[in-house]
Amino acid sequence: MLTSLKSITSCRRAAIAAGSIALLTLPALAGTPKALTLVPGDAEMVVVLPNLGELLGDINTINALLGDMGNGEIMMVTSMVRGMPGIHLDGSAAIVLDMTDDWEGEPDAVVILPVSNFGDLTQGREAVDGLVEFPMGNDTIYFSDLGGGFAAMSNDTGVLSGFVPASNTIEEIQATLGAAGSRVAEANDVMIYVNFDGLRPMLEESFVELEEQGEMIEMMAGPEAAQGFDTFMGLYKTAVADGQAVVGGFSFDADSGFAFDFGLQFSDGSESAALFNNEGNADSFFDHVPDMDFFFAQAFDLSGVGIQKMFDGYFEIIEGLDTSGMIVGIELEELLSQFQGGAVVVGGTNIMAMNGLLGNSVMYTEGENPDAVIQAMKTLYSTMGNVEAPGVSVDASFADESEDVNGVNAYAHSMSIEIDSAGMGGGMGMPDPAMIMQMVFGPGGPAGYTAKAGDGLVFTFSQDAGMLSTAVNAANGENTMMSNNGIASAAALLPDNRVMEAYVGVDHILNTVGPMLMMFGIIPEFEPMEGLTPLAFGATADGGGMLIRTVLPLNTVKSVMEMVPPEALDMLGGGGDDDWDSDEDDDGDMSF
Numbered sequence: 001m002l003t004s005l006k007s008i009t010s011c012r013r014a015a016i017a018a019g020s021i022a023l024l025t026l027p028a029l030a031g032t033p034k035a036l037t038l039v040p041g042d043a044e045m046v047v048v049l050p051n052l053g054e055l056l057g058d059i060n061t062i063n064a065l066l067g068d069m070g071n072g073e074i075m076m077v078t079s080m081v082r083g084m085p086g087i088h089l090d091g092s093a094a095i096v097l098d099m100t101d102d103w104e105g106e107p108d109a110v111v112i113l114p115v116s117n118f119g120d121l122t123q124g125r126e127a128v129d130g131l132v133e134f135p136m137g138n139d140t141i142y143f144s145d146l147g148g149g150f151a152a153m154s155n156d157t158g159v160l161s162g163f164v165p166a167s168n169t170i171e172e173i174q175a176t177l178g179a180a181g182s183r184v185a186e187a188n189d190v191m192i193y194v195n196f197d198g199l200r201p202m203l204e205e206s207f208v209e210l211e212e213q214g215e216m217i218e219m220m221a222g223p224e225a226a227q228g229f230d231t232f233m234g235l236y237k238t239a240v241a242d243g244q245a246v247v248g249g250f251s252f253d254a255d256s257g258f259a260f261d262f263g264l265q266f267s268d269g270s271e272s273a274a275l276f277n278n279e280g281n282a283d284s285f286f287d288h289v290p291d292m293d294f295f296f297a298q299a300f301d302l303s304g305v306g307i308q309k310m311f312d313g314y315f316e317i318i319e320g321l322d323t324s325g326m327i328v329g330i331e332l333e334e335l336l337s338q339f340q341g342g343a344v345v346v347g348g349t350n351i352m353a354m355n356g357l358l359g360n361s362v363m364y365t366e367g368e369n370p371d372a373v374i375q376a377m378k379t380l381y382s383t384m385g386n387v388e389a390p391g392v393s394v395d396a397s398f399a400d401e402s403e404d405v406n407g408v409n410a411y412a413h414s415m416s417i418e419i420d421s422a423g424m425g426g427g428m429g430m431p432d433p434a435m436i437m438q439m440v441f442g443p444g445g446p447a448g449y450t451a452k453a454g455d456g457l458v459f460t461f462s463q464d465a466g467m468l469s470t471a472v473n474a475a476n477g478e479n480t481m482m483s484n485n486g487i488a489s490a491a492a493l494l495p496d497n498r499v500m501e502a503y504v505g506v507d508h509i510l511n512t513v514g515p516m517l518m519m520f521g522i523i524p525e526f527e528p529m530e531g532l533t534p535l536a537f538g539a540t541a542d543g544g545g546m547l548i549r550t551v552l553p554l555n556t557v558k559s560v561m562e563m564v565p566p567e568a569l570d571m572l573g574g575g576g577d578d579d580w581d582s583d584e585d586d587d588g589d590m591s592f
Contacts, residue, residue, distance in 0.1 A: 032170050032185055033048050033049075035092040035093055035094040036193075037167070037169065038094070039165075043096050043097075043098075044097065044194070045192070045195070045198065047190065048094045048095075048190065049093040049190055052081075052088075052090075052091060055190065058252040059078055061254055062252055063075065065554075084121065085123070086121030087113065088114040091115075093113055093114055094111070095112075096163070108154075110163045111153040111154065112146070112151075113151045113153055114150060121151060129161070139155060142154055176244075176245065178245065178545050180265045181545075183540075184248070184263050187251060190251075191249045193246075194245065196243035196245055210233060214226055238271055239272050242270035243272075245265045246264055246265075247261070247262070248260075256493055256551075256553065257493075257533075257552050259551045262547070262548045263547040263548070266545055272544075275310055276543070277543070278303075278306050279301075279497065280304070280498045280500075280540060283491055283498065284301075285301070285343040286343050288474060289343045289344070289480060290470045290471060290479060291480055291484050295347070295348055295508055295509055295512075296345075297346070297487065297503045298501070298503070300500045302339060303340040303341055338456065339367060342365035342366055343363070343364050345361060348360065358461040359441065361460070362460050362474075364454065370457050392417070395417075396415040405469075406468065408449075408468055410450065410468055411450045413448060414446065414448075441461070447462060453476060486533055486534050487534065493553075494551065498538045499540060500538070503534040503536050506534060510529050514528070514529075529563075532555060532556045536550070536551040537550050
């Protein structure tokens with residue numbers, strides 16, 4: 001059985017791949033995995049399986065879902081693990097990796113296994129110097145009894161003999177993982193934990209190269225640009241010094257689908273941790289944009305003190321890199337001060353009719369001073385209208401006064417951009433810039449309205465009076481995206497306290513491109529889809545760290561797979577046989 005396992009985990013890539021698979025489970029598991037209490041505090045990288053039995057079941061389900069693309073040996077391997085005597089399938093497991101040689105080469109590994117009976121696991125074999133030798137086909141592995149319902153396993157006696165389990169409490173583990181790591185540990189089939197102390201030397205080595213680039217910037221763009229780069233370097237060095245842990249996770253649920261987590265935790269009390277203690281209420285801004293078929297929808301809440309402080313540092317960097325003074329002239333900080341909260345919806349459009357990808361889009365924002373933002377936009381458009389560059393001509397206008405548009409006082413704005421690819425150094429074969437602009441913005445190029453509504457500003461991306469009225473009504477709470485069932489279903493799978501969330505309307509995208517795929521023979525036929533749960537992304541910035549979760553709903557994944565068969569993917573990707581599990585890639589065995 002372990003011979004088969006060895007083929008799966010024969011190198012570091014396999015361990016990381018296994019860790020990625022574990023991040024799929026959406027429903028929260030019960031508490032912090034107990035196996036982590038035995039992991040030494042100086043462990044550089046740990047792959048955690050919070051519930052071994054649930055992971056094995058989910059692997060089988062995923063493999064069955066893949067159909068012909070699945071691997072027939074997986075069921076055999078998971079069945080053998082389930083059949084191992086003495087294994088406690090409802091317990092947690094951990095793979096402790098020693099990333100030797102500065103993360104190069106094959107790591108040493110010790111597996112912490114949950115056991116119900118150590119004697120059954122080792123089939124009554126006697127321990128010699130604390131290790132039980134166990135033959136596995138042509139290989140030999142070794143076990144040691146850790147007590148408390150756990151055993152350690154490795155195929156290297158030196159590694160296993162030198163392994164000293166810790167005796168951490170659950171509270172100590174939660175403090176080490178922080179808010180971000182604890183969320184990942186409790187909500188995934190697999191978690192990867194990387195101790196930042198192991199990463200820090202590599203990141204510090206990058207300082208030298210980055211500082212050399214800063215010197216080049218000063219030589220080429222002057223001391224002002226170098227000052228902005230120095231500000232960036234200061235923030236980067238602070239983050240490296242303050243980092244505590246990097247975490248990732250993967251989970252799968254037959255009802256919900258797949259989820260991937262990435263988190264970064266800073267040391268408690270550090271300067272960086274202070275920036276990540278923000279309350280998030282991003283979803284509330286969907287109550288100010290209209291409910292519609294959408295390609296993409298996003299909401300953000302950037303009002304937290306820490307986030308605003310990061311914005312201040314961002315302004316310093318941008319202004320420092322600006323040697324022309326243009327950014328200061330357009331009052332960028334006044335403009336972006338409005339974006340302390342809001343939502344954007346890219347509504348579905350008919351691409352074949354050349355209405356423009358953004359032609360049915362709206363944005364709502366709230367901030368400190370809407371009137372100041374309107375003045376800043378006037379300055380911005382005036383500045384853009386003076387742009388002079390080889391092959392580029394820009395004509396931009398923003399109305400000095402508002403006008404009545406369907407009973408709404410709104411400012412009209414527009415922009416035309418003419419690009420001469422030859423003048424820019426291009427030649428034959430380059431895409432037609434005018435066609436690209438029409439595909440993105442529709443006939444006439446970028447244009448729209450800006451109006452005060454609700455507690456902020458409404459922006460439209462076309463001068464459609466009806467769309468403006470719809471957007472203003474939504475800003476005041478009428479027929480809003482808050483009632484969208486698809487977004488509500490996807491939002492339930494994301495972490496709480498979100499400062500940002502985004503959704504991809506897969507059904508509306510497929511209904512737009514499906515007829516074109518059928519027309520070009522990529523798919524044999526197309527039936528319109530409806531009611532698919534959108535792909536979802538959510539981010540938190542609290543508890544001294546950050547967490548980003550990506551969710552792929554199962555019904556949506558299955559619908560895409562049914563619509564686009566493997567042979568169609570080969571056509572889109574140019575064919576080829578990319579077998580990641582090829583034996584040709586194996587360059588050694590992990591000490592496991």
